[in-house]
Amino acid sequence: MDAVFSVPEPRNEPVRNYEPGSADRERLQHRLTELAADRLDLSMTIAGEQRMAGGEAIDVVQPHRHAHVLGVTHNATNSDAQAAVTAAKQAAPMWRALPFEERAAIFLRAADLLAGPWRDTLNAATMLGQSKTVIQAEIDSACELIDFLRFNVHFARALLEEQPISSPGVWNRFDHRPLEGFVYAITPFNFTAIAANLPAAPALLGNTVVWKPAPTQQFSAHFTMRLFEAAGLPPGVINMVTGHGVEVSEVVLADRDLAGIHFTGSTKVFQYLWRTVGENIERYRGYPRLVGETGGKDFVVAHPSADVDALHTALIRGAYEYQGQKCSAASRAYVPRSLWEAGLRDRLAATAESLTYGDVTDFANFGGAVIDSRAFARHTAALEMIKSDDSCRIVAGGTADDSVGWFVRPTLFECTDAAHESFTTEYFGPILGVHVFADDRFDEVVAQAESVAPYALTGSLFATDRRVIDSVSATLRYAAGNYYINDKPTGAVVGQQPFGGARASGTNDKAGSWHNLVRWMSPRTIKETFVPATDHRYPHMD
Numbered sequence: 305m306d307a308v309f310s311v312p313e314p315r316n317e318p319v320r321n322y323e324p325g326s327a328d329r330e331r332l333q334h335r336l337t338e339l340a341a342d343r344l345d346l347s348m349t350i351a352g353e354q355r356m357a358g359g360e361a362i363d364v365v366q367p368h369r370h371a372h373v374l375g376v377t378h379n380a381t382n383s384d385a386q387a388a389v390t391a392a393k394q395a396a397p398m399w400r401a402l403p404f405e406e407r408a409a410i411f412l413r414a415a416d417l418l419a420g421p422w423r424d425t426l427n428a429a430t431m432l433g434q435s436k437t438v439i440q441a442e443i444d445s446a447c448e449l450i451d452f453l454r455f456n457v458h459f460a461r462a463l464l465e466e467q468p469i470s471s472p473g474v475w476n477r478f479d480h481r482p483l484e485g486f487v488y489a490i491t492p493f494n495f496t497a498i499a500a501n502l503p504a505a506p507a508l509l510g511n512t513v514v515w516k517p518a519p520t521q522q523f524s525a526h527f528t529m530r531l532f533e534a535a536g537l538p539p540g541v542i543n544m545v546t547g548h549g550v551e552v553s554e555v556v557l558a559d560r561d562l563a564g565i566h567f568t569g570s571t572k573v574f575q576y577l578w579r580t581v582g583e584n585i586e587r588y589r590g591y592p593r594l595v596g597e598t599g600g601k602d603f604v605v606a607h608p609s610a611d612v613d614a615l616h617t618a619l620i621r622g623a624y625e626y627q628g629q630k631c632s633a634a635s636r637a638y639v640p641r642s643l644w645e646a647g648l649r650d651r652l653a654a655t656a657e658s659l660t661y662g663d664v665t666d667f668a669n670f671g672g673a674v675i676d677s678r679a680f681a682r683h684t685a686a687l688e689m690i691k692s693d694d695s696c697r698i699v700a701g702g703t704a705d706d707s708v709g710w711f712v713r714p715t716l717f718e719c720t721d722a723a724h725e726s727f728t729t730e731y732f733g734p735i736l737g738v739h740v741f742a743d744d745r746f747d748e749v750v751a752q753a754e755s756v757a758p759y760a761l762t763g764s765l766f767a768t769d770r771r772v773i774d775s776v777s778a779t780l781r782y783a784a785g786n787y788y789i790n791d792k793p794t795g796a797v798v799g800q801q802p803f804g805g806a807r808a809s810g811t812n813d814k815a816g817s818w819h820n821l822v823r824w825m826s827p828r829t830i831k832e833t834f835v836p837a838t839d840h841r842y843p844h845m846d
């Protein structure tokens with residue numbers, strides 16, 4: 305077709321409420337029951353074929369009811385990884401030859417399928433497999449993923465329009481090529497939307513992908529792959545391998561055609577990937593693009609002028625929604641003594657104690673369980689360390705119970721030592737430390753908070769004094785890639801608050817924005833001269 309297409313204008317997908325008695329709630333409950341009754345084979349998908357990986361079996365369970373197995377997956381072996389790499393390379397010429405509009409249509413169709421008939425499936429799978437409440441699943445596996453798919457098309461279309469200027473007699477053009485080779489997408493357990501976006505964004509731009517989801521997210525990843533297929537994604541474009549990834553990386557990171565890594569997860573794993581790519585650098589055809597969004601130690605700083613009601617809600621939601629398992633979760637707060645002792649401490653403690661964590665299929669619960677036994681052990685160790693340290697004092701929670709599910713109570717503790725390891729280490733659970741300071745030490749506390757942790761992902765300032773907002777925002781300019789004024793540090797919306805952090809938190813390539821998409825293109829500059837020179841001499845030579 306000869307046309308310069310425009311693409312549909314994206315709008316953020318409205319969040320549904322699932323109130324008691326609503327049709328949305330009834331349908332979702334039905335799907336929850338259906339999915340919980342199954343025990344799926346959670347296979348790989350390579351060149352469009354589903355087959356079980358060759359390594360040891362891994363049970364995928366409900367974290368809030370760990371005896372309930374949702375499905376079984378297997379660790380991918382070296383030869384499974386090799387098959388996925390081969391499939392990605394074989395599909396590349398077909399996929400990159402397809403016009404952008406055809407590729408975009410597949411992802412726009414996936415968005416519409418997810419907004420409609422697939423919504424309950426992805427939400428139910430995310431609730432059961434990752435222990436998200438209905439609202440946490442809805443903002444992730446429905447709205448954020450729909451937004452990623454639609455906004456990526458919009459931003460990619462704008463990037464394709466970027467063209468150089470031309471002088472008389474010459475036509476200069478950019479050919480926005482996909483990368484030469486394949487992309488390795490490695491994704492975390494905690495967001496179904498991130499897991500889907502990491503392979504989808506490079507694929508939209510014409511790259512083929514080897515995708516390795518987290519085993520603890522494999523249940524919703526399985527349905528995500530089916531969604532892409534239902535939308536018309538050709539075989540081999542996204543090849544999903546299962547398991548822990550160690551053997552997959554042995555093959556993928558050594559492959560000459562590795563063109564990029566799209567990673568979200570812990571800082572430690574990203575540093576391993578970066579280091580290994582560095583060690584292998586002479587093997588590759590080019591320089592692999594390394595995009596990684598990683599851990600955080602996200603802060604809330606309160607000024608004495610802060611609105612206490614807003615601060616209270618932001619701390620509770622920011623720290624305890626999804627059991628503190630958002631990379632953006634508030635895990636350290638700095639609160640002036642005047643606010644703390646005038647009632648904020650008691651109020652926060654009472655609210656934290658009142659939060660119910662339980663089976664997420666009971667819609668009355670505020671939260672579920674932490675993801676697995678490894679996370680549970682990390683949190684219980686942190687709680688023991690905090691309890692045994694004289695500079696810290698538990699104000700609420702502090703207990704955990706893994707008899708039915710991996711439950712860690714919402715925990716609030718005070719710590720007099722603002723450099724304590726609990727203010728620098730990411731635990732990734734519902735554990736919030738508060739450093740209470742004399743009001744006249746505010747500037748000193750902000751300066752210390754700015755760089756005490758190695759991360760720079762999200763952070764919030766609560767203040768009503770405009771001069772304070774101005775000066776603190778300047779001091780904290782590099783302390784967070786997503787910085788909030790009078791709001792919680794979680795809940796970024798695609799297109800509105802492009803997400804990502806710097807320092808140890810990642811490469812800050814802002815998922816769901818053109819900043820990220822541009823990493824998956826390798827422009828070729830074309831100069832065409834209409835009437836080329838026919839004499840090699842210059843006028844000054846006459």
Ligand SMILES: NC(=O)c1ccc[n+]([C@@H]2O[C@H](COP(=O)([O-])OP(=O)(O)OC[C@H]3O[C@@H](n4cnc5c(N)ncnc54)[C@H](O)[C@@H]3O)[C@@H](O)[C@H]2O)c1
Pocket residue numbers: 490491492493494495498516517518519547548549550552553568569570571573574576597598599600630631632730732761803804805809810
């Ligand atoms: N900055 C962000 O946008 C963002 C978003 C979500 C999560 N996170 C971070 O992710 C972490 C939690 O997620 P997680 O527990 O899934 O992280 P993780 O680092 O343990 O795992 C991430 C992925 O890497 C895989 N992996 C581990 N070793 C590997 C290897 N050698 N080769 C290939 N793959 C390998 C895992 O199986 C998983 O798929 C937290 O640190 C959190 O802050 C960051």
Ligand SMILES: N[C@@H](CCC=O)C(=O)O
Pocket residue numbers: 494495629630631632793794795796797803
């Ligand atoms: N984008 C999400 C966090 C993603 C990481 O887990 C938020 O803003 O809360």
